Amino acid sequence: MSPVDRVPVLRGRGEEERALRRLLDGATTGSGGALVLAGPPGMGKTALLDLAAAHASPGFRVLRVSGVEPESRLRYSGLHALLHPIAAAARLPDAQAGALAAALESGAAGGGLALPAAVLGLLSAVAAERPVLACVDDADLLDPASREVLSFAARRLSGAPVVLLFAARSPGRDLAGLPVRVLEGLDAAAVREVAGDLAPGKVAEDLLAAVDQIARGNPLALAELIGALTPDQLAGLAAPPVAPPRDGRLWRAHADRLAALPARARRLLLLVAADPGVEAETLIRAARPACALAALEPAEHAGLLRCADDRYDFPDPAVRAVAYHSASLLHRRQAHRLLAHLLESRGRDGRTGRRLRWAWHRAWARDGDPARLAGELAEAALGARQAGGHPEPYLALAKAAELTPHDDPAKAERLAAAARHAWVAGRPQAARSLLAGLRSLTTAPDGLRGRVQLLHGSLELLGGETRSAREELLSAAAWLLESHRMLGVRALVRAADASYRAGDNRAFLAIARQAAALRRPDETVATQLMFEYLAGMAFTFSGSHREAAGPLRRVVELAGSIRDPAVLVWACVASMLLGEDDTAHRLSARAVEAARLRGAASAVPQLLEYTIYPEIWMGRYPSVAATAAQGLSLARETGQLNTAAQHLAWLAITAAVEGDQETCRIRADAAIDLAEAHGLGVAGAVATWALSYLDLAAGRPADAANRLRAERRTSSHVVIRVMSTPHFIEACARTGDRVRAASALRVLERWVGSTSSPGLRALVARCRALLAPPGEAEELFQEALDLHGQAAYEFEAARTRLLYGSALRRERRPGAARTHLHAALETFERYGARLWTEQARAELRASGEPVRPAPEAAAGELTAQQLQIARMVAEGATNKEVAEQLFLSRRTVEHHLRNVFSRLGIRSRVELVRLMS
Template sequence: HRARALDGPPAVLADDLAAAALDAHPAHTHPEPYRALERAAELTAPHDPAKAERLAAAARHAWVAGRPQVARSLLARLRSLTTPRELRAQVQLLHGSLELLGGETGSAREELLAAAAWFLESHRMLGVRALVRAADASYRAGDNRAFIAIARQAAALRRPDETDATQLMFEYLAGMASTFSGSHQEAAAPLRRVVELAGSVRDPAVLVWACVASMLLGEDASAHRLSARAVEAARVRGAVSAIPQLLEYMIYPEIWMGRYSSVATTAAQGLRLARETGQLNTAAQHLAWLAITAAVEGDQETCRARADAAIDLAGAHDLGIAGAIGTWALAHLDLATGRPADAANRLRAERRTNSHVVIRVMATPHFIEASARTGDREAAGAALRVLERWVGSTRSPGLRALVARCRALLAGPGEAEELFREALDLHGQGVYEFEAARTRLLYGSALRRDRRPGAARTHLHSALETFERYGARLWTEQARTELRASGEPVRPALDATTGQLTAQQLQIARMVAEGATNKEVAEQLFLSRRTVEHHLRNIFSRLGIRSRVELVRLMS
């Protein structure tokens, strides 16, 4: 208040205000530090070096608080000031971080590498962090060569006296570089070391790399725990800007474990926070994950809308990862609707143009299934060999089950049944329930084609039960079709409490029945108002009603 009222000499007020802002705990009763630091900079004389330092500090605090546009504006005001080299490096690190999550990934990488070159000599922890962020920019772009080059640069800089957090980041770069090179056995040791070091680390931005390491080791439950720790640590610190990206890494293990309702919740929260904090790159990835959940639910229109939006953002910002997930979502939908040729063509084209290894491997079981069903055994076999090399370096029964299933799809007469049984035995040891149902559907279909309808029905019934529980409408219909083909009459499909709605339609119906407007539903579910109106018309038609009043009465 004294600074606003100019109650004293400006220089003294600026010093007092800056000191108070930097000392203040980010508690509820204090104004956000960036506002105080910005005011302190305004009160500081242009020739005073403290003016630039306070503007830079204000920009950093604005970024942490989830105000990227404010941070960019404050950084822009630094251009007219003379700044020392160390401060310029700090500005490069911050600007590169802003670009990483909201701008062009190539620009982010160059700025972060420039910042790393300076800080590795003067502030080692910041320098290593800048290197890892530069590598992350390459990861998001799907530029494996650039990632490997950064990892090699980092390996030459290691010292025997590193802190645990710094060691973790070096081991992460080494393990990821080996993974991207296809040397999965070689990658296992540094990745396991990353997970071990995570126990002594509290920084959420460092913990997230341990989550990635766990996932690559096939330890999904551990990966999920580490990502949850990172999110909670960021919340405690008030690091709003970090949370949307941290939520991305919570989704990976949820996808592997088939926790699609959790994926939808996590991605919706991440998308909302990413949009609020101006992180378009992160928003693109959350949109793509939401396309995956829509594909699982069988909501074709929503899946395509979200996937197309993610792919468009990916193209504009050089985001190989978001584009790969969006394409995978569309291929998942192709398989669910019985179009394996379209799925195979889509994933084959993606593999030619996008080298994002992690998503390529995650989508490989779908690619092998689509290729096998369309007779392209050569492409399916080549993809299987890559999947086998990675899975062989893990201890995951769920992943080994997927490999056995893929082998069964490519097996000759008399060999497939044993491999399907092996896959189901392994599924029984893991937690991939949705994928176990997909294995049972494929096995049941194979038994039915082999004129063994009685044996087929056992697996098809089990698959049907799981798909119905997940609200996976298109996969449910596939299981019903196979049961009918096996000679068993199947009751009509009934979903949820209303008996006839898809999972997406039921969610919209409940929200409308609770009083939400079409605009409010669209905002909460990240759909267009036109899409919500389309869904609502279909809801009324399926339920045989004409008004919201009737919907309220029915839903109650």
């Protein structure tokens, strides 16, 4: 193999690799240096040393040493291991040669500079023939004398062709003054790449998220956890792992760190591991008569434990897992029994959080009859609010099911409840594994089947194939409509939602007809709302917009007394179809807030989708970008690929508005790939709309018209078709296809005519102006601007001014044209819409006005996208991490960051951190 072939591939360490290459390149020109790679075990410090050695070979002389515990008290043992291959390779001054010989032969050396100077001189002399790379791994375990001498040499390498690298858990005082690069956990993109390298098949996003909750981006933890996944875990039939493999290097590393602590500290750490976030007061009572705070100091100094707001926890979940699972079963039960005793006086006081913790510890301690313990725990879990505390209700219900006798029907009920709570908490992998456990039970109540199918269908709707989800949900509705009517109607609405996402209007209409036949006069408010929603949407999909207004209006009215976020979202959709964007935005925000208060993590990414619809209409693109980025991140964490596709598509729209062509295509292509794999017509339609929007902004109206024309032939997604109609009409008008434009306008007019929205009527007036004969367009453009003035559609008003100004310029009225073009330009510049800005400038030049260069924003004035990137960078994110989280190209991030530095008058990330804080 060539040297290039031997270079290892490290995921997510591009910046570190570039830093190493810069050092090596400097050494080849006679100016070396040093670097300390710091980070906890498993972060890839040794792998980076291997990478440096691979890049250095064969032009460098490579020296390596690794600190080991048994030699850490032998003076100069580390120096001996590193330098003995070259000790005789150079002639040194007598004093230095004597000091070096004494150190390497007997571990003795006099004070002063003789030995440090000898080491520096030896490395420099050897490097006279070819550059030297010296790698010191596990520098923390090197004997202090060797570490002190090597750090002395490292601080004086700038004029020598030598690179000295240290890998350590923390730099420490001995390595002070040397450049340090602290290795953080891998970002989400690198985690997926590592999983792709290690797993024989694709690891599901939700399983990977569960694994990374333990690993926290630690490469070794990821490698060991992914390598230990079972076929059932990979298939989603078994729960994700809760600890690193016991036979792995990371387990041993953490176990060794824990074993080095005093016995009292280890005993208290087991209590913290059994009850993460435990109060200091509880630990103080547990440690009496000793002082708990003093006993825990060694663990805090070692970085194993942290205290915040008088609560103790482990910064690293993997350390917590090792601290708990490495203890014997007897010691674990004793810890739980003690915690239950300490919480008992408050566990019965009715406060559900403490009551749940008390019941949880009693259950794990097996402190009583298992059936009674199971009942106590299930009751406490069902009464608790799901807010991410310990234990999470789904874990408590799963434990209660485990303790319940096999022939007790309550076992199935508790498993099903655990699965539902896991799904609500955003743990789809755990939900699926719990549902799989139901298959082996023979005592499940008949009434449970419908609820289980509803949960299966809901999981499939968020992360699977839409057709399969619809069938599962329809089957659930058939079981539930008589026994649990509210759940049965909810299953019908979710089946309709699956049809909506697939763009299958016929299936939606069929479900709406089925629902209409099931209505009763005595429905609850929430059930009435859902029936009215299906009726209103059915009229909308049939093009009967005036008939739709009545049911949709009743949906909004009924929403006033609704608290369930999953029901509120339908009221948001109804408001949007009525053209009441402010109401839709308010209802969606209310739904998101309600979901967060309930701890319903699985609902938030989907609810954020419905926040975006009205924001798109109102042209609040910076807000769309922030909402969609948050929704995408949450959707990935909770394994909701279908929702992720939708947020990717909306992010493609915002990139099109900004004129970022590369990023728009990256996002749109990713959304389309997911849409094709999962039958998501809506996500595919939005992504195609984004690409056509980009074509229109870039002055390619024919391409925009062709994209939207093809989408309209293959997709029946009415809502997105109507939303994209103003762009389709504009593209057709600019390419002379007035027949298709007029046909699309008639459809838009029918819907907008059923609303009272001035913003929507402004868009209709603009489209009419584009198709109007000579002499009639001006009045229509002016009508559109008057209507824009009554609404909050600022960006669309600027687009209308651009089109109006262009029309006036073609009519040879440059003075009137420039008034509108200047106003449009100012808005586009403020939004950072580069391509629209270029169009406005081009029109101004064509009108005969010399256009000034694009002005720099005032110091401190950032666009919303720049502000978002600045905040992420100030919080420590790399350019790659920002690009991954916001689905931008890295080049776009670098472009924005350069502008941020320029506008804020700063030169470095350090200054940015100081300024943003």
